[in-house]
Amino acid sequence: xxxxxxxxxxxxxxxxxxxxxxxxxxxxxxxxxxxxxxxxxxxxxxxxxxxxxxxxxxxxxxxxxxxxxxxxxxxxxxxxxxxxxxxxxxxxxxxxxxxxxxxxxxxxxxxxxxxxxxxxxxxxxxxxxxxxxxxxxxxxxxxxxxxxxxxxxxxxxxxxxxxxxxxxxxxxxxxxxxxxxxxxxxxxxxxxxxxxxxxxxxxxxxxxxxxxxxxx
Amino acid sequence: xxxxxxxxxxxxxxxxxxxxxxxxxxxxxxxxxxxxxxxxxxxxxxxxxxxxxxxxxxxxxxxxxxxxxxxxxxxxxxxxxxxxxxxxxxxxxxxxxxxxxxxxxxxxxxxxxxxxxxxxxxxxxxxxxxxxxxxxxxxxxxxxxxxxxxxxxxxxxxxxxxxxxxxxxxxxxxxxxxxxxxxxxxxxxxxxxxxxxxxxxxxxxxxxxxxxxxxxxxxxxxxxxx
Numbered sequence: 113x114x115x116x117x118x119x120x121x122x123x124x125x126x127x128x129x130x131x132x133x134x135x136x137x138x139x140x141x142x143x144x145x146x147x148x149x150x151x152x153x154x155x156x157x158x159x160x161x162x163x164x165x166x167x168x169x170x171x172x173x174x175x176x177x178x179x180x181x182x183x184x185x186x187x188x189x190x191x192x193x194x195x196x197x198x199x200x201x202x203x204x205x206x207x208x209x210x211x212x213x214x215x216x217x218x219x220x221x222x223x224x225x226x227x228x229x230x231x232x233x234x235x236x237x238x239x240x241x242x243x244x245x246x247x248x249x250x251x252x253x254x255x256x257x258x259x260x261x262x263x264x265x266x267x268x269x270x271x272x273x274x275x276x277x278x279x280x281x282x283x284x285x286x287x288x289x290x291x292x293x294x295x296x297x298x299x300x301x302x303x304x305x306x307x308x309x310x311x312x313x314x315x316x317x318x319x320x321x322x323x324x325x326x327x328x
Numbered sequence: 329x330x331x332x333x334x335x336x337x338x339x340x341x342x343x344x345x346x347x348x349x350x351x352x353x354x355x356x357x358x359x360x361x362x363x364x365x366x367x368x369x370x371x372x373x374x375x376x377x378x379x380x381x382x383x384x385x386x387x388x389x390x391x392x393x394x395x396x397x398x399x400x401x402x403x404x405x406x407x408x409x410x411x412x413x414x415x416x417x418x419x420x421x422x423x424x425x426x427x428x429x430x431x432x433x434x435x436x437x438x439x440x441x442x443x444x445x446x447x448x449x450x451x452x453x454x455x456x457x458x459x460x461x462x463x464x465x466x467x468x469x470x471x472x473x474x475x476x477x478x479x480x481x482x483x484x485x486x487x488x489x490x491x492x493x494x495x496x497x498x499x500x501x502x503x504x505x506x507x508x509x510x511x512x513x514x515x516x517x518x519x520x521x522x523x524x525x526x527x528x529x530x531x532x533x534x535x536x537x538x539x540x541x542x543x544x545x546x547x548x549x550x551x552x553x554x
Contacts, residue, residue, distance in 0.1 A: 174486070174532035176493035178504055179525040186511065187518030268398035275497055282400055289408065296409040303401040310396035 116294060120301045123288050127281035128305070134201050134270045134280060139263060141206025146213025147252075151243060153214060154221040165214065172211035177272050180204045185276040201273035201280075209266060216258045220251030253324055260317035264310050271306070281305055335519045343510060343523060350506035351527050357423055357502055358489040364428020365488065366481075369435020374465075376440060387436065394433035400494050402426045407498040423495035431488050438484060442477035443469060479543035486532050486539070493528070503527055 153165045172180070185200040195203065224247055232242040274282035285302040289295050336343075375387035394402075407422040417425070446469050454464035474481075496504035507524035511517040 170533060170536070171529065174490070174529045174536055175525040176490040176504070176528055178493045178496070179507075179521060179528060182504075182507070182521040183518065183525060187521045190515075190517045264395065268396075271398035271400040272494065274400070282398070282404075285401075285404070294412075296405070296412040299401055299405040299409045303397040303405065306398055306401060307393060307396040311392075314392065314396070 116297060117301065120288065120292075120294065120298050121305075124281055124284050124298075124302055124305060127279060127284035128309075130198060130278060130280040130283075131267070131270050131309070134198060134205065134273055134278065135263075135267050137202035138205035138209055138266055138270070141202065142209025142213050142262070142266070143259075145206065145210030147217055147248075149210060149214035150217025150221065150251075151248070154218055155239070155243060169211040169214050172208050173215075177205065177208055177269055178275060180208060181272060181276050197273065197276045197278040200276060201270065201278045205266060205269060205273075209262065212262055213255075213259065216255045216262070217251060219258075220253075220255040221247060223254050224250055256324060257317060257321050260313065260320060264313050264317075267310055267313065268306060332519065335516060336523070339514065339516070339519075343520070346506055346510065347503065347523065347527055350501065350503045351531065353500070354489070354492055354502040354504075354528075355531065357420065357427070357492045357495060357500060358485065360420075360424035361427025361431065361488055361492060362485050364424055365431035365435045365484070368428060368432025369439050372432065372436035373439035373443060376436070377443065391433045391436055394430055397430075399426065399430045399491055400497065402430050403494060403498050419495070419498050419500045422498060423492070423500050427488055427492060427495075430491075431484060434484055434487075435481070438477050438480045439473065441480070442473035445476050446472050476546060479539045479546065482535060482539040482542065486535050489532060489535075490528060 149165050149168070153162055156162060181201060181204045184195065184204045185197060188195065228246055228250070229242055232246040233239070237245070270280055271282040273280055274286060277283065281302055285298050288298050292298070372387045372390055375383040378384055403423060403426040406417065406426050407419060410417065410422075450468050450472065451461075451464050454468040455461065459467065492502060493504040495502055496508065499505065503524055507520050511520045514520065
């Protein structure tokens with residue numbers, strides 16, 4: 113029994129690097145895109161730009177990740193825009209994350225008192241300086257706990273990439289099932305690996321929440 | 329672009345009925361999963377407030393475990409894994425149970441937030457007028473909590489509906505699987521998966537708007553009563 117588990121775990125570990133790189137890749141795209149969209153949406157005066165961002169956010173928040181990955185991987189592939197499965201997964205999950213985090217950062221900015229902005233302008237800062245030096249640092253701090261929850265969700269969602277044959281943990285599990293038939297044990301091991309990967313994230317979020325005193 | 333849209337004019341009448349039927353399966357799957365999630369979430373939130381340490385411990389472990397495991401792993405385990413130890417379920421049942429188990433942990437958090445928002449004086453007053461603790465929970469605390477959390481419950485339902493697309497991978501004949509079947513039949517994956525995305529969007533978006541309106545209304549009421 114232990115032998116089998118060891119064998120399965122070693123086989124599944126082959127997928128960990130892809131799981132982690134999809135998670136990190138998508139997280140980087142999501143944070144940069146979400147911050148950009150969130151700042152622009154909160155401060156721009158152009159109605160058209162605000163409307164475009166709203167459409168983007170609503171689309172990506174109300175369509176399942178699996179549908180978006182299929183559109184990018186199978187759909188765009190069929191019209192000549194062929195991406196690798198890992199690239200497609202990073203791009204798809206990152207674009208969705210951008211929409212999720214846009215809302216998160218927007219909520220952060222709107223939680224700030226208007227006096228912060230007025231005071232910064234009053235001491236002679238430009239609007240750009242105000243956002244970069246005064247508002248953004250505070251808004252990001254408020255956004256940290258939901259950002260952490262998003263990261264955990266993202267780690268789990270990378271398993272969806274197995275449906276477009278990205279060689280991550282779940283994909284290795286599915287392949288292993290067809291060769292060994294230890295179905296129950298394999299999926300329990302896969303679930304266990306995800307759990308072990310997410311536990312440090314849970315811890316990190318808890319300590320961030322404590323440190324920055326959420327709820328102020 | 330014009331070519332892209334022409335495809336829909338040409339095949340729309342063949343695709344639409346099949347997608348609509350499959351969308352109904354998705355919707356009923358989401359409802360079934362949500363009912364299970366609701367029951368588990370409510371039970372866990374009661375466990376979390378129990379004076380018994382063991383029950384609180386069980387609830388904590390449940391939430392940590394099921395928040396850390398991907399839905400896909402749970403679905404595969406239930407549908408492909410359990411038959412290995414003698415438990416066989418239909419794909420639909422396995423999906424409803426899997427969605428319920430996974431989202432039960434999220435619903436527990438939703439309930440907890442709602443119950444914590446009710447002032448403890450409410451419960452104390454109910455007990456003072458002679459209600460048992462169970463009655464106080466059932467008739468005083470819970471109804472108020474449910475009203476506060478109704479927008480978050482709706483949001484959870486929307487996420488569950490979107491995630492029900494994963495059940496295609498364990499052969500539930502819902503929207504996403506129909507999309508894959510159509511894609512292999514017609515060789516037009518871009519058109520078909522975009523149409524599938526639109527279907528999900530048309531179900532989920534009105535619900536998202538409703539959740540936002542409900543949330544705004546509840547917040548407005550709270551600031552008024554303060």
